[in-house]
Amino acid sequence: ETGVTQSPTHLIKTRGQQVTLRCSSQSGHNTVSWYQQALGQGPQFIVQYYREEENGRGNFPPRFSGLQFPNYSSELNVNALELDDSALYLCASSPLTTGLITGEQYFGPGTRLTVT
Amino acid sequence: AQKITQTQPGMFVQEKEAVTLDCTYDTSDPSYGLFWYKQPSSGEMIFLIYQGSYDQQNATEGRYSLNFQKARKSANLVISASQLGDSAMYFCAMREGGYYKLSFGAGTTVTVRA
Numbered sequence: 371e372t373g374v375t376q377s378p379t380h381l382i383k384t385r386g387q388q389v390t391l392r393c394s395s396q397s398g399h400n401t402v403s404w405y406q407q408a409l410g411q412g413p414q415f416i417v418q419y420y421r422e423e424e425n426g427r428g429n430f431p432p433r434f435s436g437l438q439f440p441n442y443s444s445e446l447n448v449n450a451l452e453l454d455d456s457a458l459y460l461c462a463s464s465p466l467t468t469g470l471i472t473g474e475q476y477f478g479p480g481t482r483l484t485v486t
Numbered sequence: 487a488q489k490i491t492q493t494q495p496g497m498f499v500q501e502k503e504a505v506t507l508d509c510t511y512d513t514s515d516p517s518y519g520l521f522w523y524k525q526p527s528s529g530e531m532i533f534l535i536y537q538g539s540y541d542q543q544n545a546t547e548g549r550y551s552l553n554f555q556k557a558r559k560s561a562n563l564v565i566s567a568s569q570l571g572d573s574a575m576y577f578c579a580m581r582e583g584g585y586y587k588l589s590f591g592a593g594t595t596v597t598v599r600a
Contacts, residue, residue, distance in 0.1 A: 401586060412577050412590030413531070426587055458529055464586060474521065475588060477531035
């Protein structure tokens with residue numbers, strides 16, 4: 371069984387640019403969530419997708435947007451990058467059955483974004 | 487207000503000893519779930535253990551156990567027989583109600599000494 375995968379691993383962008391992060395959910399998982407983890411802090415919830423629809427959003431501006439595809443993979447787009455956007459971006463997927471009951475989420479290795 | 491509070495920024499533990507990581511939470515929702523995750527230096531968050539608010543028994547998963555004290559709103563993680571590979575950052579997280587978003591604490595760094 372393949373786990374959650376993310377690409378790219380690392381990314382360096384300039385302030386004002388746009389970036390797209392990608393996530394492939396674990397087989398059988400239909401819910402994908404995105405989190406931002408600044409250095410030395412816990413992850414902060416950005417957005418969640420369930421069966422291609424947005425299922426919830428955290429306190430992030432509209433320039434953070436994304437979508438989920440029919441195969442349940444997902445993209446997170448960040449426009450007009452700011453220096454504070456530098457962080458580890460984590461994608462997490464939830465199982466079809468137990469996840470609906472417990473809410474457990476399985477995380478990918480993350481994408482390290484550096485904005486200069 | 488912080489939903490999850492982890493007051494220990496860092497801890498040292500001797501190999502083969504047990505260590506307890508503190509976590510307190512704040513919610514008014516009667517239905518919630520509590521999670522512990524391990525994050526090694528590689529960055530990936532590894533799911534360790536889950537406790538539901540209605541679960542009568544404390545959760546256990548191998549060397550991990552969760553000391554759930556509902557009235558005190560605490561969910562401490564106990565790692566027994568520590569191993570060098572347990573050195574990592576540990577996060578407590580909570581899901582409230584039917585919403586699947588997780589709220590994380592600031593984390594506790596555990597360093598296991600040989």
